[in-house]
Amino acid sequence: MLLVTVVVNRLAMALIxxxxxxxxxxxxxxxxxxxxxxxxxxxxASPSDILALKAHYGxxxxxxxxxxxxxxxxxxxDFGTSITLxxxxxxxxxxxxxxxxxxxxxxxxxxxxFGGGIAxxxxxxxxxxxxxxIDGLNSIMLxxxxxxxxxxxxxxxxxxxxxxxxxxxxxxDLAQGFHSRFYLIExxxxxxFAVAGNIVQHMAMPTLALALPLAAVIVRLLKQSxxxxxxxxxxxxxxIKGFGELRLxxxxxxxxxxxxxxxxxxxxxxxxxxxxxxxxxxxxxxxIGNLAIDAVINRDFPLIQGLVLLFGxxxxxxxxxxxxxxxxxxxxxxxx
Amino acid sequence: MNAPLxxxxxxxxxxxxxxxxxxxxxxxxxxxxxxxxxxxFIVFLIILALAAPWIAPKDPLAxxxxxxxxxxxxxADAEPGYLLGTxxxxxxxxxxxxxxxxxxxxxxxxxxxxxxxxxSLLGLFAGFFGGITNxxxxxxxxVWMAFPPVLLSILLVAILGTGLHSVIAAIxxxxxxxxxxxxxxxxxxxxxxDYVVAARTIGFSRPAILFREIFPNxxxxxxxxxxxxxxxxxxxxxxxSFVGLSVSSDTPTWGGMIAEGxxxxxxxxxxxxxxxxxxxxxxxxxxxxxxxxxRSLDPVLRR
Numbered sequence: 166m167l168l169v170t171v172v173v174n175r176l177a178m179a180l181i182x183x184x185x186x187x188x189x190x191x192x193x194x195x196x197x198x199x200x201x202x203x204x205x206x207x208x209x210a211s212p213s214d215i216l217a218l219k220a221h222y223g224x225x226x227x228x229x230x231x232x233x234x235x236x237x238x239x240x241x242x243d244f245g246t247s248i249t250l251x252x253x254x255x256x257x258x259x260x261x262x263x264x265x266x267x268x269x270x271x272x273x274x275x276x277x278x279f280g281g282g283i284a285x286x287x288x289x290x291x292x293x294x295x296x297x298x299i300d301g302l303n304s305i306m307l308x309x310x311x312x313x314x315x316x317x318x319x320x321x322x323x324x325x326x327x328x329x330x331x332x333x334x335x336x337x338d339l340a341q342g343f344h345s346r347f348y349l350i351e352x353x354x355x356x357x358f359a360v361a362g363n364i365v366q367h368m369a370m371p372t373l374a375l376a377l378p379l380a381a382v383i384v385r386l387l388k389q390s391x392x393x394x395x396x397x398x399x400x401x402x403x404x405i406k407g408f409g410e411l412r413l414x415x416x417x418x419x420x421x422x423x424x425x426x427x428x429x430x431x432x433x434x435x436x437x438x439x440x441x442x443x444x445x446x447x448x449x450x451x452x453i454g455n456l457a458i459d460a461v462i463n464r465d466f467p468l469i470q471g472l473v474l475l476f477g478x479x480x481x482x483x484x485x486x487x488x489x490x491x492x493x494x495x496x497x498x499x500x501x
Numbered sequence: 502m503n504a505p506l507x508x509x510x511x512x513x514x515x516x517x518x519x520x521x522x523x524x525x526x527x528x529x530x531x532x533x534x535x536x537x538x539x540x541x542f543i544v545f546l547i548i549l550a551l552a553a554p555w556i557a558p559k560d561p562l563a564x565x566x567x568x569x570x571x572x573x574x575x576x577a578d579a580e581p582g583y584l585l586g587t588x589x590x591x592x593x594x595x596x597x598x599x600x601x602x603x604x605x606x607x608x609x610x611x612x613x614x615x616x617x618x619x620x621s622l623l624g625l626f627a628g629f630f631g632g633i634t635n636x637x638x639x640x641x642x643x644v645w646m647a648f649p650p651v652l653l654s655i656l657l658v659a660i661l662g663t664g665l666h667s668v669i670a671a672i673x674x675x676x677x678x679x680x681x682x683x684x685x686x687x688x689x690x691x692x693x694x695d696y697v698v699a700a701r702t703i704g705f706s707r708p709a710i711l712f713r714e715i716f717p718n719x720x721x722x723x724x725x726x727x728x729x730x731x732x733x734x735x736x737x738x739x740x741x742s743f744v745g746l747s748v749s750s751d752t753p754t755w756g757g758m759i760a761e762g763x764x765x766x767x768x769x770x771x772x773x774x775x776x777x778x779x780x781x782x783x784x785x786x787x788x789x790x791x792x793x794x795x796r797s798l799d800p801v802l803r804r
Binding site: 178181182183185186189190193194304305307308309310312313316317319320323324325331438439440442443446447454457458461462464469472473476477480481 | 640641643644646647648649650651652655656657659660732733736739740743744759763766767770773774777780781784785787788789792
């Protein structure tokens with residue numbers, strides 16, 4: 166019962182926040198000089214042509230009217246038409262979102278695997294040179310953002326040892342015969358492993374660039390929680406029973422130490438998604454992040470508005486998901 | 502009655518005197534090797550930025566297509582005088598990296614400083630006054646956090662127009678929330694403390710309590726946060742330069758060089774590598790310094 170109330174409350178708050186996001190982006194785009202029409206007309210267009218174009222895209226109406234028309238559309242699932250791509254915004258987003266989702270989720274999985282593995286290794290090696298080395302390296306890794314990782318990976322895996330493709334999502338000649346936009350998932354499900362391998366090669370660098378900063382955060386927090394858990398009585402009891410060190414960490418300590426890491430990973434996942442904007446740009450990866458930069462540079466108002474709302478919605482859904490997961494896992498919070 | 506008491510008390514002073522004094526903040530900082538190295542590096546960068554015209558071996562803007570994409574010294578076809586090689590237009594990479602510190606550090610200090618000022622003021626108000634003020638400011642922070650920061654910064658600069666001022670404004674507009682959240686929590690905690698209640702009872706005015714009592718107690722957290730924010734600001738500026746939205750291409754910036762280097766990475770990897778290493782070192786230095794300051798200034802942050 167309590168959980169339901171929490172969800173309803175959170176969703177209501179989320180709607181208010183999204184409304185705020187909508188107003189902020191709408192006003193920001195319109196209070197300043199520079200509109201999409203001036204970006205698209207050829208030099209020498211007559212004033213009447215400009216006016217006609219403005220009327221065509223509804224940019225001649227008063228601000229409040231424009232906002233009302235847009236919000237009414239959004240409420241019915243119509244986000245307008247992209248000015249530069251001449252397609253429905255919803256269509257553009259639907260065709261680009263799967264690429265970003267696959268990238269972000271793969272990066273999340275890699276970060277958890279990588280960070281979790283190192284945290285466990287560090288716990289097994291505690292009070293040794295190995296732990297000092299992990300801590301020292303990790304304190305530097307914590308400072309390095311995805312932007313720097315992405316370019317460092319370019320230098321290593323595209324220049325020094327050219328073994329990975331630098332740009333794109335898939336070799337163009339392989340991008341045939343897909344029924345969905347989830348290329349990686351679909352190629353694995355339909356057993357086209359050669360194609361899946363090609364996609365993974367393309368995704369390797371952007372995935373690592375997004376995963377490594379998150380992995381560093383996971384290492385720090387999980388290792389600390391694990392070390393604290395290893396000092397608890399139940400671990401001592403299991404040790405007396407003769408359990409091996411690895412089993413102690415994996416079976417006893419990990420289960421009790423994972424809570425804080427899970428909730429932090431959820432929050433950090435939104436940062437990871439935000440990072441797709443620049444990382445997709447660096448690798449010319451065809452997701453919504455790369456699209457967003459083009460949309461902003463071209464002043465494509467409807468597309469920018471749609472993208473910002475989509476990002477906002479995803480961020481909020483992740484936050485609610487994290488809160489629910491944490492509440493479900495922790496009985497004290499569930500009843501509190 | 503007095504004699505035994507005096508006897509009991511007598512030995513006490515020597516022990517307290519001989520007990521080692523807890524080290525002062527400065528002593529603790531000077532003992533922290535990470536803080537020394539990181540702080541030393543930042544000072545080195547400041548000197549580079551200030552003395553760039555005297556230190557840089559070449560004019561960072563001088564083009565010479567006859568010496569384009571010369572590799573760094575030590576590689577085949579290197580030319581003496583171009584320590585880190587040249588870029589696609591024959592400009593000296595080392596000189597451009599040195600001049601690039603100017604934009605990076607300006608953004609680091611000005612943008613982070615302003616974000617800190619605005620964010621902590623709003624945070625202080627929200628935490629201290631509570632009620633409607635708190636609700637409105639907290640909601641604003643929530644709305645802000647629903648934007649991907651990189652997208653918001655690109656959006657802002659596209660709107661404000663390119664240039665150093667826009668970059669700084671964009672960073673301030675985005676990152677004030679970091680300070681606001683921390684200071685608000687801190688101010689809320691401090692407002693419950695006995696000394697604030699006492700000050701209120703004596704009849705101190707609200708601004709007096711806010712700025713003379715609560716603010717000084719938030720400063721240690723703020724200094725650490727400010728240093729960390731400087732590292733973030735340097736990266737954001739580089740990202741905006743990379744996308745082509747920062748200062749004009751005539752001014753050497755690390756992000757601009759990285760963007761050029763990314764285009765010709767297969768012909769001249771050093772054009773990307775040199776500014777990337779500079780950016781990496783600067784970000785790590787600000788981060789280590791911030792962590793060190795947090796450890797030394799605030800025991801609560803020693804988590």
